[in-house]
Amino acid sequence: MKLLYNIKHSKEKVSFSEALIRGLGKNQGLFFPINLPKFSSSEIDTLLKMNFIERSAYILSKYIGAELLYENILTCVKNAFTFPVPLVFIKKNIAILELFHGPTLAFKDFGSRLMASMLMNQVKEGYKLIKTKPLVILTATSGDTGAAVAHAFYGLKNIHVFILYPKDKISILQEKSFCTLGGNITTISVDGDFDICQSLVKQSFEDDFLKKKLHLNSANSINISRLLAQVCYYFEALSQISERIRATNKLVISVPSGNFGNLTAGLLAQSSGLPVQCFIIATNLNDTVPRFLQSGIWNPLPTLSTLSNAMDVSCPSNWSRIEELFRREKRSFDELKYGCVNDELTKDTINKLSKLGYIADPHTAVAYQVLCDQLNCGEFGICLGTAHPAKFKKLIEFVLDKKVNVLLPDVLKNQIKLPILSYRISGCFSKLRDLICSIVL
Numbered sequence: 001m002k003l004l005y006n007i008k009h010s011k012e013k014v015s016f017s018e019a020l021i022r023g024l025g026k027n028q029g030l031f032f033p034i035n036l037p038k039f040s041s042s043e044i045d046t047l048l049k050m051n052f053i054e055r056s057a058y059i060l061s062k063y064i065g066a067e068l069l070y071e072n073i074l075t076c077v078k079n080a081f082t083f084p085v086p087l088v089f090i091k092k093n094i095a096i097l098e099l100f101h102g103p104t105l106a107f108k109d110f111g112s113r114l115m116a117s118m119l120m121n122q123v124k125e126g127y128k129l130i131k132t133k134p135l136v137i138l139t140a141t142s143g144d145t146g147a148a149v150a151h152a153f154y155g156l157k158n159i160h161v162f163i164l165y166p167k168d169k170i171s172i173l174q175e176k177s178f179c180t181l182g183g184n185i186t187t188i189s190v191d192g193d194f195d196i197c198q199s200l201v202k203q204s205f206e207d208d209f210l211k212k213k214l215h216l217n218s219a220n221s222i223n224i225s226r227l228l229a230q231v232c233y234y235f236e237a238l239s240q241i242s243e244r245i246r247a248t249n250k251l252v253i254s255v256p257s258g259n260f261g262n263l264t265a266g267l268l269a270q271s272s273g274l275p276v277q278c279f280i281i282a283t284n285l286n287d288t289v290p291r292f293l294q295s296g297i298w299n300p301l302p303t304l305s306t307l308s309n310a311m312d313v314s315c316p317s318n319w320s321r322i323e324e325l326f327r328r329e330k331r332s333f334d335e336l337k338y339g340c341v342n343d344e345l346t347k348d349t350i351n352k353l354s355k356l357g358y359i360a361d362p363h364t365a366v367a368y369q370v371l372c373d374q375l376n377c378g379e380f381g382i383c384l385g386t387a388h389p390a391k392f393k394k395l396i397e398f399v400l401d402k403k404v405n406v407l408l409p410d411v412l413k414n415q416i417k418l419p420i421l422s423y424r425i426s427g428c429f430s431k432l433r434d435l436i437c438s439i440v441l
């Protein structure tokens, strides 16, 4: 059953399982659904009355159900979405959807965990692609993705995970959060920066020997399963809003964006019938997309380091999916609103939110600020909260000039006490290849 095609080579069509296992298609092309499910407004009403788990399984089954049994999807969703998604009202016309109550305190837990449980399902079902050679997940991280992927795949049989990160360039809290697990999670600290880690991963994907011996997958946000996981919580946001507000049809959602996976998921949900009037793109100074929408010129500049570091991306890879979606659905970029926020304004916004009784991390603050700038009278705004403030406690306390009461979950507190188990390598590819082979083969 071919459910997806490669955006770069529309003739390359694959099943969901294949897209899940391979991640990318030919020439690094991203996979995209051949058919988008469309929900009628009465179906949407029914959906919004369901609980998060059942609704999510239903939505996913409409995207991939032709291939996986509904019961299998439901099991995967139950295993993956094990934490709450509260919508917190902070003003009469604004609420924040908190996506950071998963084990690694950022919204990436949704996608990583669903991807892991779906891969596990494939392993259990004896899926033929996996049976032939070992499945290896290889990811470069500047912090958050590594943690989400490590926790999502920890303890899964027959899946080996390698996570590369730049030595001394991530915080000790981040390092402890994913380098203390052991088991099937191998962490590698690389002498060099993030770009070197990423280039080692790319070299592995192009290495003939590794390609022959292993199924390599990167588990980053280009994997379609991660995207589909994120479609689900946009429906959850609307289910927590009163029918009266929904009936105005004036809902806008502000998305703090880096690699634009989160926004892609929201726009997919909207194309499937989710009644959202408009999406707002919020970026930090890495504003390739806002500048593109303004001028029509795609001109990525060197990446800048900002306080909202998970959004420090200047060539967002998911943008090609958004272009494909808009082309296919005959939508216009004019429907998108956008804005960018520098570090000074991010700090001011953290302050402003604290006066409203809400402690926000810098990513959420960026989205909140652009929402405030763009929200019109009579509209209701939802801002996506993407990271837990406890992850940024020092910065927040510095900005607010006082102690704040945000607590790390117990799991993370315990991990801080454990030793770091990482291997250390130079930026030389043969060292990485030897290490992978010695562990997996």
Ligand SMILES: *Cc1c(COP(=O)(O)O)cnc(C)c1O
Pocket: 106, 107, 108, 144, 221, 256, 257, 258, 259, 260, 261, 262, 263, 310, 311, 363, 386, 387
């Ligand atoms: C990854 C990340 C983002 C950016 O999300 P994209 O889907 O890449 O646009 C925003 N906030 C946080 C906290 C993140 O970890």
